[in-house]
Amino acid sequence: MYTRREITHQRMKALLKKHIQNRVAISNSEADKFCDLFAQRTVKKKSFLLRKDEICRFEGFVTKGLFRIYHLDHNGFEQILYFAMEDWWLTDIDSFNNQTPSQLFIEALEDSEVLLISKEDKEYAYENIAGIEKLFRTMTQKTHTVLQRRMIDSMSKSAYERYIDFIQTNPGIAQRLTNLQVAAYLGISHEFLSKIRRKIQQQGQT
Amino acid sequence: MYTRREITHQRMKALLKKHIQNRVAISNSEADKFCDLFAQRTVKKKSFLLRKDEICRFEGFVTKGLFRIYHLDHNGFEQILYFAMEDWWLTDIDSFNNQTPSQLFIEALEDSEVLLISKEDKEYAYENIAGIEKLFRTMTQKTHTVLQRRMIDSMSKSAYERYIDFIQTNPGIAQRLTNLQVAAYLGISHEFLSKIRRKIQQQGQT
DNA sequence: CGTCTATTTGAATGTACTCAAAAGCGGTGG
DNA sequence: CCACCGCTTTTGAGTACATTCAAATAGACG
Numbered sequence: 001m002y003t004r005r006e007i008t009h010q011r012m013k014a015l016l017k018k019h020i021q022n023r024v025a026i027s028n029s030e031a032d033k034f035c036d037l038f039a040q041r042t043v044k045k046k047s048f049l050l051r052k053d054e055i056c057r058f059e060g061f062v063t064k065g066l067f068r069i070y071h072l073d074h075n076g077f078e079q080i081l082y083f084a085m086e087d088w089w090l091t092d093i094d095s096f097n098n099q100t101p102s103q104l105f106i107e108a109l110e111d112s113e114v115l116l117i118s119k120e121d122k123e124y125a126y127e128n129i130a131g132i133e134k135l136f137r138t139m140t141q142k143t144h145t146v147l148q149r150r151m152i153d154s155m156s157k158s159a160y161e162r163y164i165d166f167i168q169t170n171p172g173i174a175q176r177l178t179n180l181q182v183a184a185y186l187g188i189s190h191e192f193l194s195k196i197r198r199k200i201q202q203q204g205q206t
Numbered sequence: 207m208y209t210r211r212e213i214t215h216q217r218m219k220a221l222l223k224k225h226i227q228n229r230v231a232i233s234n235s236e237a238d239k240f241c242d243l244f245a246q247r248t249v250k251k252k253s254f255l256l257r258k259d260e261i262c263r264f265e266g267f268v269t270k271g272l273f274r275i276y277h278l279d280h281n282g283f284e285q286i287l288y289f290a291m292e293d294w295w296l297t298d299i300d301s302f303n304n305q306t307p308s309q310l311f312i313e314a315l316e317d318s319e320v321l322l323i324s325k326e327d328k329e330y331a332y333e334n335i336a337g338i339e340k341l342f343r344t345m346t347q348k349t350h351t352v353l354q355r356r357m358i359d360s361m362s363k364s365a366y367e368r369y370i371d372f373i374q375t376n377p378g379i380a381q382r383l384t385n386l387q388v389a390a391y392l393g394i395s396h397e398f399l400s401k402i403r404r405k406i407q408q409q410g411q412t
Numbered sequence: 413c414g415t416c417t418a419t420t421t422g423a424a425t426g427t428a429c430t431c432a433a434a435a436g437c438g439g440t441g442g
Numbered sequence: 443c444c445a446c447c448g449c450t451t452t453t454g455a456g457t458a459c460a461t462t463c464a465a466a467t468a469g470a471c472g
Contacts, residue, residue, distance in 0.1 A: 073362035081354060094351040097344075126340070134332070137343040138303075140350055145300040147353050148287060154360055155393030156279035159460070178418065187361030192460055194420050365428070384450065398428055400452050419468070426461070436451070442444095 008113075009040045012063040016115055019061070019087055023138065026131040034129050037122075038115035043067075043108040049090075050106040056095035058116040062088050065112020066176055070105050070184065080185040083109075083173050089139070090114070110176070159188045160196050214319075215246045218269040222321055225267070225293055229344065232337040240335050243328075244321035249273075249314040255296075256312040262301035264322040268294050271318020272382055276311050276390065286391040289315075289379050295345070296320070315387070365394045366402050 013035045020031055038061070043049055050056050052072065062084050069090060070080040081104070084090035095102035096119060117125075125132045153162060163186060167174045174182065179197070183190040219241045226237055244267070249255055256262050258278065268290050275296060276286040287310070290296035301308035302325060323331075331338045359368060369392060373380045380388065385403070389396040 071358050071362075073358070075362075077362065079358055079362050081357065093347055093354070097347055097351075133339045133343060137339060137346065140343065140346045141299055141303055144346055144350050144353065145303075147350065147357060148299070151287065151353060151357055151360065152277050152279070152285055154357070156277075156281075156283060156285050180418065189461055190419080191421085191462080195460090198420080386450070395429055396451075397430080397453085400450095401428090404452075413472105415471090417468105417470080419466105421466080422464095424462085427459085429458070430456085432454090434451100434453080437449085438447100439449105440445100440447085442446100 012040060012113060012115055013038065015063050015087070016061050020135060024131045024135040026129075026135075030129050030131060034125055034132060035115075037125060038117050041114050041116055043112045043114060045108055045111050048105060048107050049114070050092060050095075050102055050104065052103060052105055053101045054095075055099050056092040056102050056104075057099075057118060059089065059091040059096055059119075059122060060084075060114040060116050062086055062090060063113045063115060065108055065110040065114075066173070067106055067108055067112060068181060068184075070107070071103055072105070078184045079187065080181065083170075083177070083181075083185070085173060085176075093140075109181070154187060159186060159192060160199070162186050163193065163196050164200075218246060218319060218321055219244065221269050221293070222267050226341060230337045230341040232341075236335050236337060240331055240338060241321075243331060244323050247320050247322055249318045249320060251314055251317050254311060254313050255320070256298060256301075256308055256310065258309060258311060259307045260301075261305050262298040262308050262310075263305075263324060265295065265297040265302055265325075265328060266290075266320040266322050268292055268296060269319045269321060271314055271316040272379070273312055273314055273318060274387060274390075276313070277309055278311070284390045285393065286387065289376075289383070289387075289391070291379060291382075299346075316382070360393060365392060365398060366405070368392050369399065369402050370406075 016035050016038065017031050020026060020034065026034075041049075041060075043065070049058075049060065049067065064086060067084045067090055068080050069082050069084065069092070070078045073079055090106060092102045092104045092106070094100070095104070099119065126136075153165065157165070163182070166182065166186065177185075179193050180190050183193040186193070222244065223237050223241050226232060226240065232240075247255075247266075249271070255264075255266065255273065270292060273290045273296055274286050275288050275290065275298070276284045279285055296312060298308045298310045298312070300306070301310070305325065332342075359371065363371070369388070372388065372392065383391075385399050386396050389399040392399070
């Protein structure tokens with residue numbers, strides 16, 4: 001007999017296992033061993049997985065919902081680094097690796113579910129589960145590429161172009177966001193985003 | 207008896223070995239095994255290690271000189287992603303990993319020397335030399351953190367602030383660059399950089 | 413229904429770019 | 443050794459992109 005919570009937990013781990021096996025050659029039993037290191041956590045909309053000055057003690061895999069990972073600049077403006085939805089990883093990589101106070105906030109934008117692994121268990125996995133070190137090396141390389149691309153775009157493209165790119169490349173995420181969030185991600189004011197959207201509307205009508 | 211070239215080669219590998227042993231626990235013999243996978247290459251000022259549309263067949267460790275890694279945007283403007291000087295790594299991580307055509311140029315800004323490793327040899331090292339997978343995982347995580355920080359700054363700070371940050375954080379590199387290069391790194395026009403520098407001069411005099 | 417938040421709009425402002433031209437500077441050949 | 447060439451740096455005027463502030467409007471939710 002399983003409780004409902006346990007059933008959910010099983011289903012979430014199945015998602016994680018599938019995610020891993022799509023990305024690296026790993027046996028069933030090794031994958032299970034890895035997945036068992038994760039704890040489940042539900043996060044209500046508008047509550048935080050991490051706040052500035054806390055030490056990030058987890059790396060997370062999102063199985064339901066949507067998060068924003070953001071930074072407050074010296075004027076108190078929110079700068080969104082990235083969003084994490086189902087099938088995405090999330091952490092403050094700097095704070096997690098060095099166990100130093102974080103500069104970031106991780107907040108749920110919807111009622112969400114995540115699987116969390118601690119630093120100790122992740123280190124254990126690196127040492128004792130074949131393929132895990134490779135999994136994270138390749139994942140980090142991939143996100144590095146994406147970040148590099150975004151860096152180039154943020155410097156060489158106009159706000160208008162970046163907005164078009166964003167909604168075309170991430171329609172699944174964009175739908176679920178307010179313009180406030182989108183503006184904070186693009187690094188522009190929400191008023192200006194509104195004006196960009198108006199211009200697009202007008203073009204559509206001709 | 208060694209030729210002069212061989213002696214230089216030995217000295218370069220010693221630099222690489224030291225670099226590695228500062229970053230990961232690795233035995234002398236394993237480190238040597240890894241270093242032996244690298245080939246030496248001298249690159250004259252203004253010549254290229256990689257051009258757009260070529261496949262990046264190497265990852266490099268700079269032992270002498272200075273490189274710029276840049277991208278041409280759709281208006282033909284150069285956007286410098288990063289500089290690599292002595293003790294730094296350099297590659298197009300995307301093109302190298304996937305063996306796909308590169309979007310980037312890698313150009314020597316001074317007469318330079320690099321040690322290069324091929325994709326095959328690097329894969330060999332991942333599989334057969336203990337500690338190498340960890341070395342590159344941690345290095346990639348570190349550069350990811352740096353890139354993330356730069357991303358935040360490029361969106362939340364003014365050109366003036368970014369320039370001050372750059373010359374204070376990287377005095378060693380900044381000295382060796384023309385303002386044209388610095389501007390292309392900061393993502394601003396060189397004319398505007400000149401105006402920023404004038405303002406700083408005037409402040410200094412009071 | 414009322415409250416809170418998101419979105420839109422406009423006017424004034426600021427930051428950074430473009431274009432054109434002049435000045436500085438280093439190297440090279442006559 | 444000097445004159446010239448190419449490249450970097452500076453300067454100014456005009457312009458474009460994006461922000462700020464204030465206020466009105468629209469939506470969402472209890």
